[in-house]
Amino acid sequence: MAASIVQREALFEGQVQGVGFRYATRHIAADFTITGYVKNLADGRVQVVAEGTEVEVNRFLAAVEKRLERYIRQVRTETRTPTHNFSYFEIAF
Template identity: 45%
Template sequence: MSPVRRRYFFSGHVQGVGFRATCRHLAGGFEVVGSVRNLPDGRVEMLVEGTPAELDRLLEAIGDEMGGFIRETSVHDEPTGHPALEGFSIRF
């Protein structure tokens, strides 16, 4: 199955609780590439690319670990490829 790219926005009490580090750690267990970063408005943004099944499993794992801090998650599909994503990192 072809990879897709999605941009997730998590809101709630998602900054200052290890959310980005948890996302990076969990992403290492899946065949995904991307990044995660804090936004000035208090949300966390995760840009990730992989098969739809891998992205769904990653999102489920994040919910299992950090669900108590997440109030809302929104997702936007994006075109793959530009810019190219490698690894999975925390952006500052």
């Protein structure tokens, strides 16, 4: 039986804009079987939306938190219904 796909949104707060956070996140995503995007928000946060198996999405978000922890003050995550609208992981503008 194939693993089901989940979607998670993570909102990163802290010094997360203007430091290469989106590019580093896209680079980290290349190591995982996920799709979605990373995007700067007008309020200074960075939004990550990731779809994949629960294991892959969890590992990806944990890797982002670990590798970029010096920029992150807080992370809020929410599980959403997968849309299956993504073909790859990208930087959104």
